[in-house]
Amino acid sequence: MKRKIIISVIIVLILSTGIGVIYKIIEKDVTARETFDFQTNSNGSNDTISHDKHSFYGKILEIKPSYLIVEPNDNEEEKKSSDKFHINLKNDNTPYEVGTTVKITYEGAILESYPAQVATIEIEIVAKDN
DSSP, X not given: OHHHHHHHHHHHHHHHHHHHHHHHHHHHHHHTSOOOOEEEOTTSOEEEOOOOEEEEEEEEEEEOSSEEEEEEOTTSGGGGXXXXXXXXXXXXXXXXXXXXXXXXXXXXXXXXXXXXXXXXEEEEEEEOOO
């Protein structure tokens, strides 16, 4: 009888130790994970927001009061996504001219529209076409 009790106690100790080890492994995995910002889009999907800054050089093809259409230079990675980008001006009163080379700095991903769109941070005039 004593032997059965001792064996039962040992089994309970082994099982509880194993459960404790598994719990710590899972807890470490969960707390070590990277955190992400999520944004709910108008279509209801949750997409991870990238806060990486990128830039590309291109030529202004078209100018409207609230946006520019810019063609990325051939050597730019963005050219693989689209041949034209819609660049919002957001209260920018700079007198842009068609043919001007600009540097577009943006944050996050390229939106899959046509023309493609980016969250523009800055527009720099690099060279004017004479």
